[in-house]
Amino acid sequence: xLIWVIYDISSNKIRNHVVxxxxxxxxYRVQKSVFLGDIEENDLDELKLKIEDMVNLDxxxxxxxxxxxxxxxxxxxxxxxxDKELVTDEIISKFF
Numbered sequence: 001x002l003i004w005v006i007y008d009i010s011s012n013k014i015r016n017h018v019v020x021x022x023x024x025x026x027x028y029r030v031q032k033s034v035f036l037g038d039i040e041e042n043d044l045d046e047l048k049l050k051i052e053d054m055v056n057l058d059x060x061x062x063x064x065x066x067x068x069x070x071x072x073x074x075x076x077x078x079x080x081x082x083d084k085e086l087v088t089d090e091i092i093s094k095f096f
Contacts, residue, residue, distance in 0.1 A: 002072055003027075003044060004065040005035040009055060017054050018062070021047060038069075 005022055009015040023029070025047050027037035039047075044064070051062050 001041060001044065002036065002038050002067045002069060004067060005047075005062065006065070007033050007055075007060070007062040009033075009060045009062070011056065011060075014054050014056065014060065018051055021050050021054075 005027060007015070007018060009018060019029075022035040022037075025037070025039055025043050027035035027039070030036050048064060051064075055062060
């Protein structure tokens with residue numbers, strides 16, 4: 001499943017831990033505080049639990065949105081674009 005992770009985290013230490021978790025699970029950084037990637041539902045559940053344990057629930061916010069591949073293909077972008085193929089099966093299949 002494709003997911004977006006978008007965050008506003010005040011602490012550099014906590015933010016760096018969240019970034020590390022997103023990268024370790026295979027998400028692609030599309031902006032400084034935005035990750036996107038195709039992960040398994042179990043990995044999503046694990047990521048949610050880890051992030052919830054890390055962040056300050058009174059100060060920080062983390063949004064995790066699911067998105068279908070069809071919706072991603074329809075998405076519009078103004079300005080600098082990321083490579084949508086990096087987060088879809090299309091690019092992964094090129095390496096096998």
